[in-house]
Amino acid sequence: MAVKLSVRNVYKIFGEKTGAALGMLEAGKSKEEILEATGATVGVRDASFDVGEGEIFVVMGLSGSGKSTLVRMLNGLIQPTSGSIMIDGVDVANCSKEQLRRIRREKIAMVFQHFALFPHWSVADNAAYGLKIKGVAANERREKALKALEQVGLTAWADSLPSELSGGMQQRVGLARGLATGPEVLLMDEPFGALDPLIRREMQDELIALQRSLKKTIIFITHDLNEALLLGDKIAIMKDGRFVQVGTAQEIVSNPADDYVAAFVADIDRGRVFTAEDVSGEAAPVKLGEASAEDAMRVMEDLNRNALYVVDDKDKVAGVVTYQDLAAATFDESKPDPVLEEVMLTDFPTAEADQQLADLYSAASAGLPIAVTDEKDRLVGVVEPEAVFAQLSGEDADATPTETNTTNEKESAHV
Template sequence: MPVKLRAKNIFKLFNEAEGDTVARLKRGESKEEIFRATGATVGINDVSFDVHEGEIFVIMGLSGSGKSTLVRTLNGLIAPTSGEIWVDEDDVASCGAERLREVRRRKIAMVFQHFALFPHKTVADNVAFGLKVKGMPRAERRAAALKALAQVGLEAHADSYPSQLSGGMQQRVGLARGLATGPEILLMDEPFGALDPLIRREMQDELVVLQKKLKKTIIFITHDLNEALLLGDRIAIMKDGAFVQVGTAQDIVANPADDYVRAFVANIDRSRVFSAADVALKPASVPIDATLAQAFQAMKDAGSGAAHVLRDGEVAGIVTWRGISEAGPTQTVQDVMVTDAPVVDESALLHEMYDAAQTGLPVGVTDGDGTLVGVVPPEAIFAQLAAGEPEAAPTTEDAPSALPAPS
């Protein structure tokens, strides 16, 4: 995907008097050491990153880590001390005020934590406010506002006032206002932080669904790692103004960069981070008209105790070496296969595979077209949950000696 926003070597320093703070940072002095020595506060410390078009890029950190300062530099609300912030062909860190206003009007919208709604305006007028600033005629902005409200499920509340809505509904209004202007980039600064936990989770799920349709470029700020893992295509973990680690949820949970990140992910529910594709092994498979000897050989080649049976490329069942060993001399793969073989989509999370794993059979993993692309032995699921290496699946070497020889 093309890069939509690129930040290069961003520094933001507050109350700097001596002018040598950047040099001190480059020498390895900490944020606290610099503050004690000079009185300068390090907001952002040499941060560089790319955000790709259509990506949700989450910046996660504790209070004081610099994440909110960073997101405000991305649309010019705070000018960085040095560095570049490119939105397509515009460097918002150095362009003039008029050009910056144009970039904000055409390309960037911001969704805030505390809704920032006008209590005296209707929901529709709140959503249309940015369009009014742009000079759009009243009828057109009303239509655009209704469209945006429909995207978040609030079209019926267009003529209500914010005080008549729940907190979750008010946050949807804030999101609709961001969407109404047709931005290419959404900056979301802890947008669900003020919501109750249940409503917050609902909003997270709704954002995931909405993003699948709209494919906006979203930079999402949060202090909640579970929220970051749920939403982020990639996640940046921030500490003392700097990025400690950037990667997918799976990268960060499986390979934390240091003790700081390791402490964050120690109690994460891995079953909601890793998917079938993350733990899948190469599958053993045979066509439905295969002989038992051919099925045996497929298992042997894959080092597996079972092989999936395919009809026109899709899973029709599964045959095990035990089933083969107990088969009569004239029986075929179709005679001995288990027809209700467990199968999941490659995107299924591990916690969604528990029922399939309880069969004791290897779980087939298919792509969007139903094609078998992998297999997950039940023990591989639990090994991943325990952060261990998957145990080897039973092999044909464990099979009884009565197993038919390959023909």
């Protein structure tokens, strides 16, 4: 993935004694000590990160953590004290005013929490505001505004007034205004923070769906960790102006960097963070028409499993066989050399790789491993029930059953 935005060693200190404040930072002094000694406020401290093209990078932190200051430095609204902010090779932190204007016209748009729509302008005119500022002709403005409104599902309200729209719809107008200018980078500063919880979740889902088709590079600011975990390809957690941890949702929940992050993620619904892919193990299927019952049993013993999936010649799942059923069939003297078709179960649980664990709980409770399939119904992995329960409980997840449990089942099958 190509890097679209690269930030290196960015500091922002508000006040007159920035040199003294920087020196104290290097000496390890706290934000409070620096404020008391110099009167300067540390807004952002040594921020460094990369954002890939088409990636959603979420910056999460409480009020005063520095996240809004950071996002305003990315488009030059606030000048950094030091450091570099590279967008497609141009340093926004140190470029000329003309270069900065070009970056804002061609590369970046910003969506704020308070959408500030003009009450006497139509929805389309509000969506076209950024284009009007650029000097785009009226006909072209209208065309691009309507296209942006179509992307957010508001074409039918193009000629309505903002007062005729709900809060969520008004925020969509704000998003359309950002999209209408055709930005490559979208900066979103707590855009859903003023919305009711239900509408907020709808907007989050709509952003995810929109991103699948638009693939914009998005820097999203929030104080809500659940929102960060839902939206972010990568997440940065800020405290006192610095990054405490940067990683994927799974990395942050599984391995919090310190007690501060651990406190944040303690009550997170892990079932909404982790997916089938995160706990999936090797598929290791046997082929229909090729493997015998004894072959399948040997594979299970080698892998220490108590069930195994059977696939056809196109790697599509045909069924699942359990060690206990195979053992019983093998020792049935009335049916020597049983074939897998006679023993396998054709009613089995399946999941897609990106399916959340919260949706797999019922399937895991049935006791059979869950077949992870691709868009062509081919087997690509297997999720053991124990792995689902371990991940949901926050314990170390092992994708296979414990040796003791598997061994006991096999011993009982031979009795």
